[in-house]
Amino acid sequence: MVLGASGDLTSRLLLPALAELVNRQNPSMRLLGSARADWDDDQWRSRVRKAFGKAETTPALEAIIRTTHYVKADVTASEDLDRLVRACSAGPLILYFAVAPAVAEQACRALSRIALPATTRLVMEKPFGSDAASADALNQVMTHLVPEDQIYRVDHYLGLSTVLNIFGLRFTNLMLESVLDSTHVASVDILLDESLALENRAGYYDHAGALVDMLQSHALHVLSLLAMEPPASLSARDVRDSAAAVLRATRVWGNDPVASSCRARYTAGVVGDRAVPGYVDEKGVDPARGTETFAEIVVEVNTWRWAGVPFRLRTGKALRQMDKHVVITFKGPRWVPEGLLGYERPDRMHIGLNPEVLRLDFNINGTGDLRVVDRVHMGVNLEPGDLPPYGQVLAGVLAGDPTLSVRGDQAVQTWRIVEPVLRAWREDAVPLQDYQAGSDGPTRLSVD
């Protein structure tokens, strides 16, 4: 049951991903859509067909289109929700909240006044809450409805094949396992640069800003996988326990949100061959809000493994090029034979999230030269996953496996980590800088 069936998320991401999932795994399911729009079944079916558009037409997809129904409802009203739930057949009911966070929260409160089938699963999009206290309060409301392992707090990064790769990379290679710690690593950068600008999303983005949109959720998720201790197994409990432990140990570098954060906003410029207006001139933006389109924070992970290693999280819109990757920069060698020159550049590992590449930068001798080293790069292009990221996440929801979704305590911790920065920015303790669209953004923060 998609609540918010008439919205952008449903047609742009959810339904196309569902189509891929159905074509690959053919899960047994029935689809229902609900929203306030005054649609009938035919209108909904043609929306579904259009959204399924890119996927190959198969009998399984045709069956879904033929049997899907639309129910007009106000998802914040208990009577309407009761009617919706009754419209569903036996079997686990999955309520997917494809609505604005505030509406999802009201819907959960309304759900607490009706009887839900015991097997109901709730799927909630990011951002989950607006700070640690509201995320905690929402957790309480939701866990009164269903047990925690039937709640899926999702976003598409959780299903990105390149993000999933971090498990294999970290936990199946002795060569890496033994060097991913503060003895060997100088710094870790998680860089989520976007060339896209606002894309008509002011209604959401102007309230969220870059920090909440990308760092509080996606970047901290990537950090939790990079920094977690090896879980005993890939069970939902073990993986999420390890991720939660890392988040609990993470805080703004030096507990100083002013020195450890940077915010900026793009001005008019050219990205590739596109002229981009300044952020404040984009449709629907309220310049008085002072929303940032670029955010950078440095955090520390205070564990045995990582204490003292800066983790830099950065994202920005309308930058020169889209490049989302992790860089692990290693410390210098313990000893270099006297007379060997040019070794000063540190070894680096790039884990591409998008584009999908993995690259090692290291030093070897220049051709036929005993004394001078050269820089070489060893790389591999990674195959994109079979399923689009949302498809991967949906597969977990349909299978009843919450491993790839965020647990309630993790959601609270991610807010706790960014809250000091949000507070410092609200108080204007950190200046809002400008950067030109199409540039590389402001200069990087340096921390001691």
Ligand SMILES: O=C1O[C@H](COP(=O)(O)O)[C@@H](O)[C@H](O)[C@H]1O
């Ligand atoms: O969740 C979001 O992610 C996209 C970036 O996704 P990606 O797969 O292209 O890395 C971002 O543009 C958007 O603002 C944000 O809400």
